[in-house]
Structures are given as C-alpha cells and as structure tokens.
Amino acid sequence: MAKITVLIVDDIPETRENLRKLLYFEPDIEIVGTAANGREAIDQARKVQPNIVLMDINMPDMDGISASQEITRVAPMCQVIMMSVQSEADYLRRSMLAGAMDFLTKPFTSEELSSSIHRVFQMGASRRAAMPAATLDPSLGGVPGVGQVPAGGAPPQGKLLLVFSPKGGTGCSSVAANLAIALHKASSRKIALVDLSLQFGDIDAILNLQGHHSLADAVGRGDELDGDLLNALMSPHASGIKVMAAPPSPEMAESISSEEVKVILSLMRQEFDFVIADTCSYLDDTVLAAMDLADRLLLVMVPEIPSIKATKQLFEIAxxxxxxxxxxxxxxxxxATRDDIRADQIGNSLRHSIxxxxxxxxxxxxxxxxxGLPLVMGQPNLPLAAAFAEIAQQLLALLEPKPVAPVEEPAEVGKAERTKRVGLFGRLKK
Ligand SMILES: Nc1ncnc2c1ncn2[C@@H]1O[C@H](COP(=O)(O)OP(=O)(O)OP(=O)(O)O)[C@@H](O)[C@H]1O
Ligand SMILES: [Mg+2]
Structure with a gap:
C-alpha cells in the first residue's frame, strides 16, 4: 500500500523531531523530508512532491503562510496543514487563503495530527481523481484548473460586461465603477467589479478599498480556486457590490496569464449575475481574453477626433x-458644449448608434x-448620476435573460454559437 508522504517544516529542530516521533507508529505515513524555513520548504516540496506539508507559521526568512502560497503553485498536489501556537481567526483565515487545508494549534496529540493528515489526504484523493493526468505533472507545466471548464461543467450564468476604450483617460474606470453600482441599485443582483487594468488599475482607489486582496492572489491556485475562495479574495464594497482589485504593483501583472484571467472570469460568472470588467486602454492578451468571454463590450469614447478614430479602428478589429x-x-x-462633435455625427461616422x-x-x-465615493452614491441627484442609472436600465433590458422555449434543434444551435465564439486569438492571427 502506498504511504502518505509528509514533509515537516518547522524552524525548531526539537519540534521537527517531536513531530517525527508523533508519527512514528503510523504504518501508512512516511516522513519524506524536513525543512527549517519557508524557502527550504518550497525547494523540498518542488523536489519531493509530498502528499502533505506540515507547516509552521512563524519562521525566520520566509513564514509558513507565504511558503504555502508558493507551494500551491510549484507543487499543486501538495496539501498544507498549518501548525501554530496562535489560533486567532486572522491566522486561520490567512492560512486558508494561502491554500492550507487544515489548521492545528500547538500543542496537539499524535491522534489529532494523524487524523488531520488522513482527513486532508482523503480530501485530496477525490480532487486528484477528478483531475486529468496531464495537469497533475508539474514537470509538464500543467496548472490544474487553468483553461479547463470548472468541475461539473456547469455553464456560466452571469453576464460579463467589458468596459474598454482604445484611448486612455476617456473615463473607463469611472464608468465601470459607477455602472456596477448603478446596476446593483437598479436590480439588487449580485454584481462583481473586476479590475483588469493589471499594471496600473485604480478601481480600488476610486472605491477607497486599498489594502485588500487582488487578482494576483487568485492566480496559481489550480482547482483550489472555487467560489468560496474567489469570494474571499474579493472586497465587499459599501454599495453592495464585490470588487476584485488589480495587483498592488505593476510587476505583479506579469504573473497573471490570459488563461488564468479566463478561468477567474468564468468562475466569477458562476458566482455573480453581472461581472463588470474595467480594462486598460491597450488591446493586450488580458483584454482579448476577456473579450472572448464578454457578453457585451462597452466602448467608452469622448467627442474628440483621436478617440473617434481609435474607436473606428476598434470596430474593425472587433x-x-x-x-x-x-x-x-x-x-x-x-x-460638453454645443461646439462638441454631436453624438449623431459620431454615430454616423462609426455606423453604430450611441x-x-x-x-x-x-x-x-x-x-x-x-x-473614494463614486458619484452614483455620493452625489446621486446629479444629472450624471441619473445618466448612469439610465445606462444600467438599458443594459438590464438588453441582458435580461428571456425565457427560452424548448426547440427541436438545440444541439446545432449550441454548436454554431460555440464555433463562433471560440478562440479570439486564433481569429486575430488569421
Ligand atoms: N464625465 C466626466 N466628466 C468629467 N471628468 C470625468 C468624466 N468621466 C471621467 N472623468 C475624469 O477623467 C479622468 C479619467 O477617468 P478614468 O480614470 O475613469 O478614465 P480611464 O479611461 O479609466 O483612464 P485610464 O486610461 O488611466 O485607465 C479622471 O480624472 C475622471 O475623474
Ligand atoms: Mg482606468
């Protein structure tokens, strides 16, 4: 019978030894390595790929919570059990967000330790079985969950509205934030606002939400990223919407692939009725990936020639x-003024109504x-706030799911739609 392999991580040599002793008489558990800090733990986990990592929290160099986060990336099949003398809710919450499956408060008995290891291993067994083999082998570069339809194959439910402008500073982020809140006010539906302006996103500042989790915390989670974790990584806003902020620093944007953005957006659509995505003004992989999933593309423009020209080009790309x-x-x-280029002139030029x-x-x-108080909340009596409410109503009318009468040929209709909507990148390269 294959044994449950365990890596012990603790900076105190006696503790490591005690843990070894506690597990000495467990016939189906084998200690395959030890590490004295977070960095060593990551190295060992990558090399040994143990089933379970017993992880101390407070360690010099790199603490157990940061190490666990990295381990879930480099060794996705490892499952972490966190150990600490502290049992405060904050430690527990942070451990869970870092990917830990259980939390043991020191001191604990050999029974408590053994039953935690068996329980966590068992939880992993069903996950391993549900995972295609190619994604389990990290040497093949497989990241579980990424690019895959979520388990159960449930179709996405919510609508994704992508707010984009091919020119910067036109008001995308302002529109995205106000519209998300206006949609919530108008419909009381579950609304997510996600900042896909990965390098310099400012939705958190616009909504006064600094210091919370971000998209960067949602990547590299493999199939651990479920609705609960996604919700935990999003910040509740006083308006009633939930917000997924952009990474706190521009360099972190690099770690977020377009495939992962798709996985996160797909999951968000399962969790929310409407997902509003703010973007940067550059048509990068992230925007294209989001566009591939989007139900509607809201193009924000201003009555100026460069904006009209860029919007025209965008229509051609679309x-x-x-x-x-x-x-x-x-x-x-x-x-602004009567001197501005009029909306109907712009509409004619773009051959699309405003x-x-x-x-x-x-x-x-x-x-x-x-x-940090969006206009629709702080200044709701202004004409501009009323205009946002009006847009929300218009979008609700466009997006309200209509009752579908049973039809004879659903398979063919579904097939045609899928063919049309799969693989934006491929189509762009043609
Ligand atoms: N209707 C409006 N009237 C006046 N100012 C506005 C309006 N809409 C947006 N702004 C202002 O324009 C500036 C740019 O807005 P915002 O950040 O929303 O644009 P953006 O398109 O997201 O910009 P970026 O390209 O930097 O992401 C901000 O100072 C914002 O307050
Ligand atoms: Mg912006």
Whole structure:
C-alpha cells in the first residue's frame, strides 16, 4: 500500500523531531523530508512532491503562510496543514487563503495530527481523481484548473460586461465603477467589479478599498480556486457590490496569464449575475481574453477626433475577431458644449448608434474620486448620476435573460454559437 508522504517544516529542530516521533507508529505515513524555513520548504516540496506539508507559521526568512502560497503553485498536489501556537481567526483565515487545508494549534496529540493528515489526504484523493493526468505533472507545466471548464461543467450564468476604450483617460474606470453600482441599485443582483487594468488599475482607489486582496492572489491556485475562495479574495464594497482589485504593483501583472484571467472570469460568472470588467486602454492578451468571454463590450469614447478614430479602428478589429457588432455599446463620455462633435455625427461616422451620453462634469467627478465615493452614491441627484442609472436600465433590458422555449434543434444551435465564439486569438492571427 502506498504511504502518505509528509514533509515537516518547522524552524525548531526539537519540534521537527517531536513531530517525527508523533508519527512514528503510523504504518501508512512516511516522513519524506524536513525543512527549517519557508524557502527550504518550497525547494523540498518542488523536489519531493509530498502528499502533505506540515507547516509552521512563524519562521525566520520566509513564514509558513507565504511558503504555502508558493507551494500551491510549484507543487499543486501538495496539501498544507498549518501548525501554530496562535489560533486567532486572522491566522486561520490567512492560512486558508494561502491554500492550507487544515489548521492545528500547538500543542496537539499524535491522534489529532494523524487524523488531520488522513482527513486532508482523503480530501485530496477525490480532487486528484477528478483531475486529468496531464495537469497533475508539474514537470509538464500543467496548472490544474487553468483553461479547463470548472468541475461539473456547469455553464456560466452571469453576464460579463467589458468596459474598454482604445484611448486612455476617456473615463473607463469611472464608468465601470459607477455602472456596477448603478446596476446593483437598479436590480439588487449580485454584481462583481473586476479590475483588469493589471499594471496600473485604480478601481480600488476610486472605491477607497486599498489594502485588500487582488487578482494576483487568485492566480496559481489550480482547482483550489472555487467560489468560496474567489469570494474571499474579493472586497465587499459599501454599495453592495464585490470588487476584485488589480495587483498592488505593476510587476505583479506579469504573473497573471490570459488563461488564468479566463478561468477567474468564468468562475466569477458562476458566482455573480453581472461581472463588470474595467480594462486598460491597450488591446493586450488580458483584454482579448476577456473579450472572448464578454457578453457585451462597452466602448467608452469622448467627442474628440483621436478617440473617434481609435474607436473606428476598434470596430474593425472587433469585426476581424468576429465579435458581434450588435453586442457593442458606445458610451460617449465628457460631452460638453454645443461646439462638441454631436453624438449623431459620431454615430454616423462609426455606423453604430450611441447607447448613452455622459456630460462633462470635472468638479463632481474629481470630488467623487478624491472622496473614494463614486458619484452614483455620493452625489446621486446629479444629472450624471441619473445618466448612469439610465445606462444600467438599458443594459438590464438588453441582458435580461428571456425565457427560452424548448426547440427541436438545440444541439446545432449550441454548436454554431460555440464555433463562433471560440478562440479570439486564433481569429486575430488569421
Ligand atoms: N464625465 C466626466 N466628466 C468629467 N471628468 C470625468 C468624466 N468621466 C471621467 N472623468 C475624469 O477623467 C479622468 C479619467 O477617468 P478614468 O480614470 O475613469 O478614465 P480611464 O479611461 O479609466 O483612464 P485610464 O486610461 O488611466 O485607465 C479622471 O480624472 C475622471 O475623474
Ligand atoms: Mg482606468
């Protein structure tokens, strides 16, 4: 019978020895390595790929929580049991977010230790069985969960609205934040706002949510990333929406692949009725990946020639990508004087009608941004706030699921739709 392999991580040699003794009489448990700090633990876990890592929290060099986070990435099949003298809720919560499966408060008995190891191993067994072999072998570069349809194959339920502008500073983030809140106000549905402006995202600042988790915490989780973990990594906002912030520093954006963005967005659609994604103004892999899943693309533009020109180019790209033009909504922002190019002129030039116009109101917008209180909450009586509410109503009308009558040929319809909507990247490269 194969034994449960265990790696012991603790900075105190006597503790490591005691743990070894506690497990000495367990016939089906084998200690395959020890480590004295987080870094050693990561190295050992990568090399030995044990079933279980017994991890101390407080260690010099690298603590057990940071090490666990990394281990879930380099050795996705390892399962971590956290050990600490502290049993405070915060330690427990942080351990769970780092990927730990159980938490033992020192001192514990050999029975407690053994039953935790068996229980956690058992939990892993069903997960291992559910995972395709290719994704289990880290040497093949497989990251469990990434790029796969979530277990159970449940189709995504929520609608993904991608807010994009091919020009910077047009008001994407302001629109995304206000619209997410307006949609919640109008519908009381579950709304997620996700900041896909990975390098310099500012949704957290606009909503005054600094210091919370970010998208970077959701990557590299493999199939551990489920609805509960996703929700735990999102910040609740006073408006009632939940927010997934962009990584706290630009260099962390590199660690987030477009495949992982897709997995996270797909999961979000299962958890929320509407997912609003803010983006940067660059058509990068992340934006393309999100566009591949998007139900509607909200293009934010301003009444200026460069913005109109860039939007025109975007329409051409969207067509090349086979993104349906009737799923694109134009929002004309910062509309000011009578001298401006009119919405109908812009609509004619783009051969697409403008869904909504938002007036230029720098004073109110600045106040909202600096207070960290979006305009629809802090200044709800302004015309601009009413305009956001109106857009929310329009989008709800467009996106409300209509009752579907049973039809004779659902398989063919589904097939045609899938063929049309799969693989934006491939279509762009054609
Ligand atoms: N309707 C408006 N009236 C006046 N100012 C606005 C309006 N909409 C947005 N702004 C302001 O324009 C600036 C840019 O807005 P925002 O950050 O939302 O744009 P963005 O397209 O997300 O920019 P970036 O390209 O930097 O991500 C901000 O100072 C914002 O307050
Ligand atoms: Mg922005």
């Amino acid at each position: 067509e090349a990508l086979e993104f349906p033009s009737d799923h694109i909504d134009l929002i004309l922002n910062k509309v 869904l909504a116009q938002l007036e230029l109101d720098p004073r109110s917008m600045r106040l909202a941004t600096n207070q």
